[in-house]
Amino acid sequence: MSLASPSHIALPYRILFLYIEPLAALFGTYTTLFHPEPYLLSLSPTATYSPLTYPIYAQIAGHDLLFSWLQAVLLRSTSSVRIWKIVLFGILMCDVLHLYGSYVVLGPESFFDPRTWRWEEWITFVMTYGPGLLRAAFCLEIGVSQTRATKPS
Template sequence: MSSTTKRQALSTVSLSLPLPYRLFFLFIEPISALVGAYYAHFRQNDYLRYTHSASAPQPIPLGTTVVLSQLANLYLFFAINEAIVLRSTADIRVWKAVLLCLLIGDLGHLYSLRPLGLSIYADIQRWNPIDWGNIAFVYLGASMRIAFLAGVGLGKKIQRPAKERKD
């Protein structure tokens, strides 16, 4: 085996994921992010009304329209990053790096809701469709990432291959 082939073999770990991880990270969550992008860009009145109806401006100021379109772009980036990057590799280190970044994003997303009051995080009877996406679905995504990063359901612990020694 050539040294290049050895390095390639060492850099990739075979990754056989349980079905729940594959379904959630490669299909369900990217599609959900695309729905968020659609609402943030094309249904801005609904997006603002669902987020906080009492402060939803009519008409929507130009600056708010721009910011919502930028948010839509971030949702699109999120969907592409998760669906394409994770499909392109079987390297557990890449999966863990991407999912750690997304977990940090989950925490920031939840933190951004704090002006709505602490009750927003747990008062499910008050939740509207966007709250289910902004809170419950983010809780689910964060839980799935934490479980993955902790190795839950991944079977035997995957060992990082030893680095090739230079003689």
């Protein structure tokens, strides 16, 4: 199995999806597993942490670890734009639900008004909106070269 970066995929996509996001997801895995209370407060400023809910955090950490693996290993192992689109669309669906959760907690007034965001919301939204928009652009084949076969390598 070759883990070479697929060179026919545009550099901004490769940098984000093969390097930045897998590292961010690993950081999320660590934070969720070993610092669940601050993790919870970063998502919901009025929530109260209970050790009884720790299994939920371990499950969330598992999702983050899977995202890291899919992007750092699976995407590097294929030159198939089709496979990239399948993986990135799956993560995009998670982005939508993540943002929906923030919308429910913050309410529409705060959700749509960056002036009201805490630094935690800034990080969450920048790390979700930006990559989410690039994921959507990739899935819509904006700036995507089809020069290589779309069959899995």
